[in-house]
Every structure is written in C-alpha cells, then in structure tokens.
Amino acid sequence: MQPRRQHVLLLWLLFYSSMAEALEPISTTIAVGMAAALTGILARYQNIFYYFHECCRPEWISFNITRLKTDLDNKLFGQHIASRIILKAVNGFMSNPNPKKPLVLSLHGWTGTGKNFVSQLIAESVYAEGMHSRFVHVFTSTLHFPHAEHMATYKSQLQQWVRGNVTNCERSMFIFDEMDKMHPGLIDSIKPYLDYYDKLDGVSYRKSIFIFLSNAGGDGIIQTALEFWKAGKNREEIELKDLETTLSLSVFNNNKSGFFHTSLIDKNLVDFFVPFLPLEYQHVVQCAMAEMKARSLEPNPDVADQVARDLVYFPKSERVFSVKGCKTIESKLDFYT
Ligand SMILES: Nc1ncnc2c1ncn2[C@@H]1O[C@H](COP(=O)(O)OP(=O)(O)OP(=O)(O)O)[C@@H](O)[C@H]1O
Ligand SMILES: *[C@@H]1O[C@H](CO)[C@@H](O)[C@H](O)[C@H]1NC(C)=O
Numbered sequence: 001m002q003p004r005r006q007h008v009l010l011l012w013l014l015f016y017s018s019m020a021e022a023l024e025p026i027s028t029t030i031a032v033g034m035a036a037a038l039t040g041i042l043a044r045y046q047n048i049f050y051y052f053h054e055c056c057r058p059e060w061i062s063f064n065i066t067r068l069k070t071d072l073d074n075k076l077f078g079q080h081i082a083s084r085i086i087l088k089a090v091n092g093f094m095s096n097p098n099p100k101k102p103l104v105l106s107l108h109g110w111t112g113t114g115k116n117f118v119s120q121l122i123a124e125s126v127y128a129e130g131m132h133s134r135f136v137h138v139f140t141s142t143l144h145f146p147h148a149e150h151m152a153t154y155k156s157q158l159q160q161w162v163r164g165n166v167t168n169c170e171r172s173m174f175i176f177d178e179m180d181k182m183h184p185g186l187i188d189s190i191k192p193y194l195d196y197y198d199k200l201d202g203v204s205y206r207k208s209i210f211i212f213l214s215n216a217g218g219d220g221i222i223q224t225a226l227e228f229w230k231a232g233k234n235r236e237e238i239e240l241k242d243l244e245t246t247l248s249l250s251v252f253n254n255n256k257s258g259f260f261h262t263s264l265i266d267k268n269l270v271d272f273f274v275p276f277l278p279l280e281y282q283h284v285v286q287c288a289m290a291e292m293k294a295r296s297l298e299p300n301p302d303v304a305d306q307v308a309r310d311l312v313y314f315p316k317s318e319r320v321f322s323v324k325g326c327k328t329i330e331s332k333l334d335f336y337t
C-alpha cells in the first residue's frame with residue numbers, strides 16, 4: 001500500500017510540474033517568487049509586531065543581572081541582608097533553564113522599608129516594561145479580597161487568575177501585597193501551584209515568580225536590630241540566620257499574618273523569607289537625597305538633613321529607627337523645597 005501510493009504521488013508530481021512549466025512558465029515563477037516574498041514580509045511583520053507589542057518572548061522578558069545588582073547597590077538603602085538574598089535568589093532562579101518549582105519569596109518588615117520598592121526593582125530587571133508589564137500581576141488584599149464572607153469566591157477566582165495568567169505566559173510574576181490583611185486560608189488555595197509539580201492540568205508553573213509582602217514578623221526584626229544597636233554592634237553584622245528562623249515561626253504562628261498555619265510554610269514552599277530592617281536617620285537622609293536627584297533637583301544635604309530631622313523615630317528614648325521608614329519623604333520634600 002505505502003510504496004504504491006508514493007509512486008502515484010511521484011508520477012502526479014512529475015506530470016503536474018512538467019505541465020505547469022509547459023503551460024505557464026512565467027506565472028509559475030512569479031507565483032513562487034510572490035509566495036517567497038509574502039513569507040518574508042509575514043516573518044518581518046511578525047518581528048515588527050513582537051517589537052512593538054509586548055509578548056511572552058525573550059525580547060521582552062530576560063533577566064539583566066547587572067541591572068538588578070546596580071539598582072540594589074545604588075538605590076536600596078540599609079538593607080544589606082535583603083539585597084544579598086534577592087540578588088542570589090533571583091539570579092539562581094532565572095539562570096536555571098529548568099527550575100523544579102516557581103520562585104517564592106516572602107518579604108517582611110516594618111512599614112516604609114522598601115518591600116514594594118524591591119519588588120519593583122526585580123520586575124524592572126526581568127521585564128522590559130517593569131511593573132507595567134502585562135505579565136506582572138499585583139494583588140492587594142484590601143482591594144481584591146476585602147470581604148471575609150466571600151472567601152470561597154475569592155479562592156476560586158484567585159486560582160483561575162493565576163492559572164489563566166500562567167497559561168498565557170509561564171514567565172509571569174505575582175505580587176501579593178498586604179499579606180497580613182489577607183484572610184488566612186486564601187493563600188492555601190494557590191499552594192498546588194507553588195509546589196514541586198511538573199505540570200498541573202497541562203500548565204507548568206515552574207518558571208513563575210511569586211512575591212509576598214507583609215509587615216508580619218516586623219516586630220521580631222526590630223527587636224533583633226535594636227539588640228545589635230544596644231550592644232554597639234554594626235548594623236551590617238546582622239545576618240540572615242539571626243532572623244530567618246524566628247521570622248518563619250512568628251509568621252506561621254501569627255493569626256494576623258496571612259500565613260497563619262498555612263501549608264506553604266509547613267511544606268517549605270517559601271524559598272526565602274527576606275527580612276527588611278527598620279531604617280535609621282542616615283538612610284532617611286539617603287532617601288531624601290535620592291528623591292531630589294530623581295526630581296532632577298540639585299541634591300542638597302541641608303534639605304535632606306532637615307527632612308530627616310523632622311520625622312518621628314522610635315523607641316521614644318533612643319530615637320533610632322524611623323517610624324515610617326522612607327515612606328513620607330516624597331511629600332515632605334515638597335514642603336521643604
Ligand atoms: N530601603 C530603602 N531604600 C531606598 N528607598 C526606600 C527604602 N525604603 C523605602 N524607600 C522609599 O520609600 C518608598 C516607600 O517604600 P515601600 O512602598 O517600598 O515601603 P513598604 O516596605 O512597602 O512599606 P509598607 O509595609 O507600608 O507597604 C519607596 O517608593 C522608596 O522610594
Ligand atoms: C543591563 O542593564 C545595564 C544597566 O542598567 C545596561 O547598561 C545594559 O544595557 C543592560 N543589558 C541588556 C542586555 O539589556
């Protein structure tokens with residue numbers, strides 16, 4: 001059966017091509033030429049399309065370690081632990097062509113210490129469009145999941161969103177802001193996606209990045225930072241091991257952390273707990289200087305000093321750490337310049 005069919009096909013081809021050549025040699029050539037040209041135009045058009053329209057391709061999504069490193073070194077102040085972990089974690093994950101699970105980071109710390117800021121730096125080092133990328137998704141508990149009584153709906157909605165978005169692009173990034181205001185249990189609904197699975201329903205989540213932001217555990221970090229300060233030790237001497245265990249434990253046992261008794265921690269699905277230290281006077285000055293530079297003003301140390309001096313610091317007696325971190329610098333600066 002098979003050889004005979006091949007013979008017939010060959011004969012037919014021979015016949016057809018000779019006929020075509022005999023009948024209309026010119027138009028055949030033209031047709032072939034046009035087809036080739038069209039293919040070329042289509043290919044080029046596709047490239048132009050990729051060029052102007054963000055899509056899930058290396059032109060738009062590729063990790064630039066130089067960018068992340070210089071940004072962390074130059075723009076993030078007073079977070080030596082976070083800076084080091086983030087660079088290692090993201091670089092290790094992005095340079096692995098075949099990760100076993102998605103990257104899951106949980107950033108913890110006092111308000112205004114740079115958690116959202118760092119997630120922005122990560123997004124900018126991976127996506128050409130940064131936070132504006134179609135593949136970066138931010139979920140804010142108080143905005144997307146405000147009512148405890150709708151938990152069942154939120155759970156299925158969140159699963160659908162994550163699944164839909166990863167189906168579109170496996171290099172997706174999900175940022176969960178205000179985790180401490182998230183109903184405990186909601187985050188468990190995406191647990192399967194964070195686990196060591198090859199594929200779930202035909203979708204692989206292993207190249208996605210999940211980042212959780214919360215103030216939970218911030219008190220413990222402050223405690224440690226204060227102990228170091230009181231012992232006259234350098235802030236840079238604080239190491240991850242001084243903080244990490246207490247951090248994951250306190251977050252797990254805190255019913256207001258969004259991670260209360262969650263299987264994410266039970267099952268070690270969070271790759272890194274990243275502590276953000278409370279910021280000191282000198283860091284607030286740096287933030288103010290950076291903000292002036294960002295507004296293309298001449299950075300003025302006197303103004304920066306004044307901004308920093310007018311902030312509130314704690315503990316009351318020693319006045320070591322800024323209560324709002326660097327958070328209100330932007331609006332304060334309007335007042336002084
Ligand atoms: N460590 C830092 N280095 C440089 N700038 C910082 C730092 N921390 C905060 N900032 C500045 O302050 C602004 C607010 O910080 P950010 O939103 O990241 O705080 P946060 O940790 O998310 O606080 P919250 O817990 O209240 O959400 C940032 O946009 C950034 O400009
Ligand atoms: C990576 O980032 C650095 C610093 O921002 C920049 O100079 C360089 O061109 C970037 N490299 C690529 C390949 O985009």
Ligand SMILES: *[C@@H]1O[C@H](CO)[C@@H](O)[C@H](O)[C@H]1NC(C)=O
Nearest residue numbers: 137138160161162163164165
């Ligand atoms: C992706 O997530 C967004 C929320 O950020 C949601 O509105 C959208 O429907 C999701 N896309 C898909 C295909 O599920």
Ligand SMILES: *[C@@H]1O[C@H](CO)[C@@H](O)[C@H](O)[C@H]1NC(C)=O
Nearest residue numbers: 183184253254255256257260
């Ligand atoms: C949370 O825990 C605190 C003490 O750890 C307890 O007083 C409080 O009732 C708990 N809240 C809920 C909603 O379980």
Ligand SMILES: [Mg+2]
Nearest residue numbers: 115116177213
């Ligand atoms: Mg924040």
